[in-house]
Amino acid sequence: MPLKFSVTHRDDCARVGSLTVQHGTVPTPMFMPVGTRATVKGLTPLMLTDVGACIILGNTYHLTLRPGDELIAELGGLHQFMNWSGPILTDSGGFQVFSLASQMKITDRGASFRSHIDGAPLELTPEKAVEIQQNLGSDIAMVLDECPPGNASVDVLQKAVVRSIAWAARCQAHHRHPYQSQFAIVQGGTDIALRVECARELASMNFPGYALGGFSVGEGPVAMHAALPECAALLPESKPRYLMGVGRPEDLLAGIAAGIDLFDCVMPTRNGRNAHAFTDAGVVKLRNAKHKRDPAPLESDCPCYGCRHFSRAYLHHLFSVDEMLGPILLSQHNIAYYLRLMARSRVAIQRGGFGEFRAECVARWR
RNA sequence: GGGUAGGUGGCAGAGUGGUCAAUUGCACCAGGCUGUAAACCUGGCCUCUUCGGAGUUCGGGGGUUCGAAUCCCUCCCUACCCA
Numbered sequence: 001m002p003l004k005f006s007v008t009h010r011d012d013c014a015r016v017g018s019l020t021v022q023h024g025t026v027p028t029p030m031f032m033p034v035g036t037r038a039t040v041k042g043l044t045p046l047m048l049t050d051v052g053a054c055i056i057l058g059n060t061y062h063l064t065l066r067p068g069d070e071l072i073a074e075l076g077g078l079h080q081f082m083n084w085s086g087p088i089l090t091d092s093g094g095f096q097v098f099s100l101a102s103q104m105k106i107t108d109r110g111a112s113f114r115s116h117i118d119g120a121p122l123e124l125t126p127e128k129a130v131e132i133q134q135n136l137g138s139d140i141a142m143v144l145d146e147c148p149p150g151n152a153s154v155d156v157l158q159k160a161v162v163r164s165i166a167w168a169a170r171c172q173a174h175h176r177h178p179y180q181s182q183f184a185i186v187q188g189g190t191d192i193a194l195r196v197e198c199a200r201e202l203a204s205m206n207f208p209g210y211a212l213g214g215f216s217v218g219e220g221p222v223a224m225h226a227a228l229p230e231c232a233a234l235l236p237e238s239k240p241r242y243l244m245g246v247g248r249p250e251d252l253l254a255g256i257a258a259g260i261d262l263f264d265c266v267m268p269t270r271n272g273r274n275a276h277a278f279t280d281a282g283v284v285k286l287r288n289a290k291h292k293r294d295p296a297p298l299e300s301d302c303p304c305y306g307c308r309h310f311s312r313a314y315l316h317h318l319f320s321v322d323e324m325l326g327p328i329l330l331s332q333h334n335i336a337y338y339l340r341l342m343a344r345s346r347v348a349i350q351r352g353g354f355g356e357f358r359a360e361c362v363a364r365w366r
Numbered sequence: 367g368g369g370u371a372g373g374u375g376g377c378a379g380a381g382u383g384g385u386c387a388a389u390u391g392c393a394c395c396a397g398g399c400u401g402u403a404a405a406c407c408u409g410g411c412c413u414c415u416u417c418g419g420a421g422u423u424c425g426g427g428g429g430u431u432c433g434a435a436u437c438c439c440u441c442c443c444u445a446c447c448c449a
Contacts, residue, residue, distance in 0.1 A: 032401095034401075034402065036401095036402050037402085041402080041404095041405080042405080057401075059401085059402080062402080062403090089401095091401050092401090094401070095401040095402085096401095096402095096403090098401090099401090099402080099403080100403070103403095116403040117403080142401075145401095147401080185401090211401080213401070214401095215400085215401095216400040216401085217400085217401095221400095224400095242401090243401090244401035245400055245401035246400060246401085247400040248400065251400070263401095264400095264401060265400050265401080266399085266400070266401085266402045266404090267399075267400050269402085270399060270400090270402065270404065270405090270406080271398095271399065271400095272405095273404080273405045273406080274398090274399070274404080274405075274406065274407095275405095276398090276399080285396090285397090287395095287396090288395090288396080289394085289395070289396095319405095322405080324405070326405085327405050328405095331405095
């Protein structure tokens with residue numbers, strides 16, 4: 001079945017919508033927990049659904065290395081393999097073009113990696129990225145793109161835009177899957193002219209969804225927040241818009257204000273594993289000694305398991321003695337926090353008060 | 367009573383005449399993390415500081431030396447062995 005997307009409410013540029021893919025319907029704006037290697041680190045599917053997760057990410061590069069996309073296909077696809085029955089979006093490996101740049105060589109043909117595990121050569125072409133994601137059987141696949149760093153020169157950004165457009169076309173031409181939808185990725189850094197060029201080209205190819213890539217790659221939050229509204233406005237109004245890899249809670253609200261529908265970020269899980277909790281009062285570092293004898297919960301109104309059953313003192317203790325339950329509980333809490341932030345944003349948009357809601361949140365986090 | 371090996375920063379443990387305010391690990395304190403090579407990485411951790419430095423440290427005391435955690439004397443303490 002083809003992807004369905006409809007916008008039901010608007011509040012300035014912010015919007016509430018509904019996205020339906022093969023494995024379910026997702027209210028938007030929505031945050032997607034990152035499950036790179038067929039697991040959202042530390043959390044079972046049940047722990048994810050308990051806090052309202054309805055769509056998660058997987059990764060082309062990491063899953064083709066281990067356990068191999070053909071093996072996953074043999075075992076019934078990524079959904080069955082990891083026992084996640086909801087929608088899955090897979091990233092194309094384009095981000096590894098950025099994050100593993102030191103062991104990667106890029107040409108018009110594709111990206112040649114040396115495996116970060118054993119050094120074995122691995123070539124990721126647009127066609128290969130499509131095939132891997134088709135083997136994984138995700139609901140939404142991303143085209144392979146070139147993601148340059150935030151400090152890249154205009155020349156480098158320009159070349160990445162040209163290449164990303166060409167690769168998107170090749171991905172589209174190679175795509176054939178009964179239910180999987182393919183999203184295009186707009187590059188261009190914080191250079192608006194390049195973003196315009198890239199978005200225009202990709203929009204003409206009529207993808208079912210569009211993403212903004214190349215943000216949160218070192219350009220800094222000020223530059224990103226400044227560029228977001230203009231960049232989001234370049235994406236087709238009737239299609240879902242996905243801001244890749246972003247970000248902190250305030251970045252998510254900036255994205256929503258700009259008209260973004262989907263987000264993903266490793267931050268809630270990675271920072272959770274590292275004892276940083278996101279709360280309405282800002283970041284709480286559970287490793288800090290001031291929590292040692294605090295009997296209060298992390299957040300009294302949070303419905304997550306950790307907040308309902310344990311004190312800050314206990315969470316501090318878990319991290320202090322390096323017990324695995326600490327990272328698990330905080331990962332779940334942070335996912336819960338992000339998803340509640342999305343839910344509260346949707347309500348605020350429906351009421352026409354998103355701007356006020358955003359301002360209140362940002363003021364509290366400071 | 368005799369012998370042997372030792373006593374170094376919160377702990378363990380290097381160093382054995384100058385490059386030592388003293389390697390390293392742990393503990394402790396703080397910071398960072400944005401399409402996950404991250405349950406990880408940084409930094410701090412005697413006192414004071416105008417961050418350039420300054421002042422007191424290596425069981426106690428005394429001595430040798432231009433200079434001692436390092437050599438000598440002495441006392442105290444610990445472990446093991448012999449009586």
